[in-house]
Amino acid sequence: MKDISYTDWELTSAQIRTVIKLRKLYSNYPYALGTKDVMKMLGVGRATVLNLKNCGMLRHYNLGNHLIYPKEWVLEYLAVYAVSDKPNVRDYQREVLRYCRTRRTITEIAQHLNLGAGFCRDYLLKPLCEHGELICEADKREVKRHCYKAVR
Incomplete structure (x- = not known):
């Protein structure tokens, strides 16, 4: 069995400090x-x-029918993906504006950002539309489907 303190990830010094706190x-x-x-x-x-x-972000062992997650690996996940260097909403909004130079659906935007569609709609797209930075249009082929395009 592999030593649980061993990591395949290259942790930054800030992430190592985060693991120690965690x-x-x-x-x-x-x-x-x-x-x-x-x-x-x-x-x-x-x-x-x-x-x-399943997507490889949280490492584990299969032990028969049981999944075992070494605590050290869960702490590394938190340090790498959840705690340190986490982009804020404005960073995501900038990426939406860059990505939406051509018409994009909410599904395309959510997949591009690797976020949920509801989060994208409520916290990214809606405020950008209210501030006039993004235009929401109904798709001509499907009325229920909306497309977004950045105002430039």
């Missing part, structure tokens, strides 16, 4: 976590944990 915060958790423990630790549902596992 170790103290989650010291009461066991070294080997089940899916329910990871759900509690991350504050997400089972489907999210399994999606993170």
Whole structure:
């Protein structure tokens, strides 16, 4: 079995400091976590944990029919993806404006940003449309479908 302190990721010094802080915060958790423990630790549902596992963001071991998540790997996930260097909403909005130089659907935008469509609509697209930076048009082929284009 591989040493759990070993990492395949190249962590920055800020991310290493974050892992050290997280170790103290989650010291009461066991070294080997089940899916329910990871759900509690991350504050997400089972489907999210399994999606993170399936896309390779959350490393694990298969032990028969059980998924084992070494705590150190969950802390590394938090340091790399969830805590440090996390873009803010304005960074995402800038990327939306850059990406929407041509007409794009909400699905295309969400996939490009790797975010949920509801989050994109409520926190990115709606404020940009209200400020006049983005135009929302109904698709001529499908009235229910909207397309977005940056104002330049």
